[in-house]
Amino acid sequence: AQSVSQHNHHVILSEAASLELGCNYSYGGTVNLFWYVQYPGQHLQLLLKYFSGDPLVKGIKGFEAEFIKSKFSFNLRKPSVQWSDTAEYFCAVNKGRDTGRRALTFGSGTRLQVQP
Amino acid sequence: EPEVTQTPSHQVTQMGQEVILRCVPISNHLYFYWYRQILGQKVEFLVSFYNNEISEKSEIFxxxxxxxxxxxxxxxxxxxxxxxxxxxxxxxxxxYTGSGELFFGEGSRLTVL
Known part of the structure; x- marks a missing residue:
């Protein structure tokens, strides 16, 4: 079964610091990769996704992620975080080309706390 | 902006009781899912539903x-x-069919006493 690992459980940064959150997955075939964000008290929202093509994906709010197939990784980055980025971040994977029926497998999440 | 809505936002029930959680998906979407998140743990897939039948379910379901x-x-x-x-x-x-993005509702918190 596929699994998703997020090694950073809790990250504390100061505003303007750079961010990189790690995500590794275990499935060896074709995958679709996602980062979701959950702001306090709110629902999961999609930050960015990768299906194919350019492995460097740009998302909303200045976030980007890079798919490195050889490392089974899809790390999330942001050059300069803001206090409003305080949230929980989830990496997710589903496999295959028929994304419609495929369930997402989520990582355990990384809680990001940005201090003003 | 269209959104997925869920009711109730919070339900408290006694062990052994039946509970129904309701969702109104985005109107033109064709694939529907339930996930759950136990406090402090990861989001877990429960079930997917398409064309009026379950297309995939986890061992939790x-x-x-x-x-x-x-x-x-x-x-x-x-x-x-x-x-x-x-x-x-x-x-x-x-x-929506052909799209990889899942739109989530705000969740229903279930507390079983």
Whole structure:
């Protein structure tokens, strides 16, 4: 079964610091990769996704992620975080080309706390 | 902006009682899902539903769980006889065919006493 690992459980940064959150997955075939964000008290929202093509994906709010197939990784980055980025971040994977029926497998999440 | 809506936002129930959580997916979406998140743990897949039938389910989704799309708009999750360990936030999600993005509702918090 596929699994998703997020090694950073809790990250504390100061505003303007750079961010990189790690995500590794275990499935060896074709995958679709996602980062979701959950702001306090709110629902999961999609930050960015990768299906194919350019492995460097740009998302909303200045976030980007890079798919490195050889490392089974899809790390999330942001050059300069803001206090409003305080949230929980989830990496997710589903496999295959028929994304419609495929369930997402989520990582355990990384809680990001940005201090003003 | 269209959104997935869920009711109730919070339900408290006694162990052994039946619970129905309701979801209204985005109107033109064709794939529907339930996920849950036990406090402090990861988001876990429960079930996916397409063309009026379950297309995939996890080992969590045992005989105590069922899903239904009784009309053109609602998508419900029923837990027949709740257990303490069913306490969690339950998220409904939907997607439009051909798109990879799941749109999530705000969740229904279930507390089983």
């Amino acid at each position: 045992d005989d105590q769980f069922s899903v239904e799309r009784p009309d053109g708009s609602n998508f419900t999750l029923k837990i027949r006889s709740t257990k303490l360990e069913d306490s969690a936030m339950y998220f409904c999600a939907s997607r």
